[in-house]
Amino acid sequence: GEDVEQSLFLSVREGDSSVINCTYTDSSSTYLYWYKQEPGAGLQLLTYIFSNMDMKQDQRLTVLLNKKDKHLSLRIADTQTGDSAIYFCAESIQNNDMRFGAGTRLTVKP
């Protein structure tokens, strides 16, 4: 299909790991991204992964990419209450555009 798909909600306990999953659409996408949006704010680029990589780690964040299944995931280790936000998966598409998922609302309970 044409949509980048994400689960809408995820709830975890503080200190646990969070895993947010995404299925993208374009097998030719060069870059895949994770953005974070806090209430009342714009989107903050968290990390991105080039399509020839399987994994990228950046401090508490780990991105896994399965090109065969067009599946992208974001793992947040030791999740904190400050991680509560909406997380968007996005893919680069033709014409220098990006296609975003609907966002996953992560709630971290103390």
Next chain:
Amino acid sequence: KAGVTQTPRYLIKTRGQQVTLSCSPISGHRSVSWYQQTPGQGLQFLFEYFSETQRNKGNFPGRFSGRQFSNSRSEMNVSTLELGDSALYLCASSSTRGTNYGYTFGSGTRLTVV
């Protein structure tokens, strides 16, 4: 360095009016893209400007227009406002065309049409 600045932050307009939103990209960034964010439709691409030229356009009616100035600042205009235009309008900038390293987004302008 300063981030992407969007003004105003909030705006309330009446149906039928027109509105202009402003975006100042990060210094040195020449590409500016605009997105509309609504609860129902999510993030939808409006248009992209680079070097004062519109390079790409999303699937929005002609009531939505934009421009970019020589200093890379961009404005978008919506004429004959409809209730459905109520949304968060996000501007994003990047140093070059292309999404290689992602965009830097502003905090958005929340437009309410009554």
